[in-house]
Amino acid sequence: ETGVTQSPTHLIKTRGQQVTLRCSSQSGHNTVSWYQQALGQGPQFIFQYYREEENGRGNFPPRFSGLQFPNYSSELNVNALELDDSALYLCASSPLSGSTADTQYFGPGTRLTVL
Amino acid sequence: AQSVSQHNHHVILSEAASLELGCNYSYGGTVNLFWYVQYPGQHLQLLLKYFSGDPLVKGIKGFEAEFIKSKFSFNLRKPSVQWSDTAEYFCAVNAGTGNQFYFGTGTSLTVIP
Numbered sequence: 001e002t003g004v005t006q007s008p009t010h011l012i013k014t015r016g017q018q019v020t021l022r023c024s025s026q027s028g029h030n031t032v033s034w035y036q037q038a039l040g041q042g043p044q045f046i047f048q049y050y051r052e053e054e055n056g057r058g059n060f061p062p063r064f065s066g067l068q069f070p071n072y073s074s075e076l077n078v079n080a081l082e083l084d085d086s087a088l089y090l091c092a093s094s095p096l097s098g099s100t101a102d103t104q105y106f107g108p109g110t111r112l113t114v115l
Numbered sequence: 116a117q118s119v120s121q122h123n124h125h126v127i128l129s130e131a132a133s134l135e136l137g138c139n140y141s142y143g144g145t146v147n148l149f150w151y152v153q154y155p156g157q158h159l160q161l162l163l164k165y166f167s168g169d170p171l172v173k174g175i176k177g178f179e180a181e182f183i184k185s186k187f188s189f190n191l192r193k194p195s196v197q198w199s200d201t202a203e204y205f206c207a208v209n210a211g212t213g214n215q216f217y218f219g220t221g222t223s224l225t226v227i228p
Contacts, residue, residue: 004158033216042119042205042218043159056214090159101147101166101209106159 004107006091012113013081021076021110023091031055032074033104034066035090043090049074078112086114117142119208121219128196129227136191136222138206147209148189150180151218154202162204165189176200198228 005024013019025032031050035043045058049068063079072093078085088109094102122137140146150162163174170182180191189206206219 035218040220042121042207042220044218045216048214048216056216058215092159103161103164108158 004091004093004105006089006107006110008110009108010111010113012115014115015081015083017081018077018079019081019112021078021089021091021112023074023076023093023107025072025074025091025093026095026105029093029095029105030072031094031102032068032072033092033094034074034076035092036060036085037088037090037109039087046076081114083114086112088112117208117210117215117217119206119217119219121204121206121222123222124220125223125225127225127227130198131195132226134191134193134196134200134224136204136206136224138189138191138219139187140189140206140208140217141187142208142210144210148180148182149207149209150174150178150189150191151205151207152202153205154199159205162191196224196226198226200224201226 004026007022033048034046037043046060047057048055052068065077067075088111090109091107092104094104118141120139148165151159152162153159163172165172165182173179178193182189203221203223205221208217
């Protein structure tokens with residue numbers, strides 16, 4: 001069974017730019033969640049997608065947006081990057097009902113640095 | 116705002132010592148509770164979870180956690196730790212409404228052989 005994969009591994013952007021991060025869910029999983037993990041902190045929930053619709057959102061501004069595709073791969077888009085957006089971005093997929101209460105399977109993350 | 120507190124930021128134990136990691140949450144409604152673990156160089160993975168029923172939950176690798184509703188706590192325990200338990204441990208809460216999910220800041224456990 002293929003696990004959750006994320007690309008790219010590392011990314012460097014400058015303030016004001018836009019970035020797209022990608023996630024490929026584990027086979028058979030129809031739900032994906034995205035998290036931001038700043039250094040020394042726990043992951044913070046950005047949002048969840050279930051069947052291509054946003055299905056729960058954390059306390060993040062609208063410049064954080066996402067997409068889920070019919071093959072259940074997903075993108076996280078961040079516009080107008082700020083220095084504080086520098087973090088590890090984690091993607092997690094789960095197999096069932098579009099709830100964050102399902103067991104989540106995490107990818108390795110994308111390390112974003114904003115200069 | 117809902118929050119999850121892990122009071123122990125870094126714990127160092129010798130092998131065979133007992134472990135207890137604290138977790139408290141602030142949410143008055145229905146919650147589902149989790150412990151996730153990240154071993155060095157690996158992805159976050161589920162250790163155990165509590166939804167309802169018996170407040171003492173058993174997970175993988177000999178870990179268990181007890182849900183005490185009156186104390187808003189979900190502490191993780193293991194009677195005898197091994198060197199391979201060295202990892203970062205995260206407590207997490209799913210708050211029923213709004214499909215929100217909250218992680219604590221994590222506890223780094225180092226087990227000395």
